[in-house]
Amino acid sequence: MSADISSRRRAGIHLLLGLMAAGAPVLARAGRKKAEATSGAEPKAGKKSTKVKLAPHGDSGESTADRSRRMQRECRGRPNAGACSGYGYGS
Numbered sequence: 001m002s003a004d005i006s007s008r009r010r011a012g013i014h015l016l017l018g019l020m021a022a023g024a025p026v027l028a029r030a031g032r033k034k035a036e037a038t039s040g041a042e043p044k045a046g047k048k049s050t051k052v053k054l055a056p057h058g059d060s061g062e063s064t065a066d067r068s069r070r071m072q073r074e075c076r077g078r079p080n081a082g083a084c085s086g087y088g089y090g091s
Contacts, residue, residue, distance in 0.1 A: 077089070
């Protein structure tokens with residue numbers, strides 16, 4: 001029984017080594033292509049930023065007095081909580 005396990009283990013190791021050996025030339029070619037592409041005479045173009053630029057916080061163009069009037073108008077009769085905190089229920 002132990003000879004059977006040992007032969008299976010050896011077969012598995014040989015299989016893994018064979019697969020690794022078969023993949024090595026493919027990886028070597030990919031490495032060469034990449035090296036040739038980066039060693040060209042053309043200057044490499046920089047990566048473009050993919051960040052989304054957001055407006056600064058609180059810069060809505062609305063003055064404090066305008067916001068207060070709008071909140072009183074929009075929160076009239078609503079619960080005094082969340083965005084309407086301090087403006088709701090006839091405040």
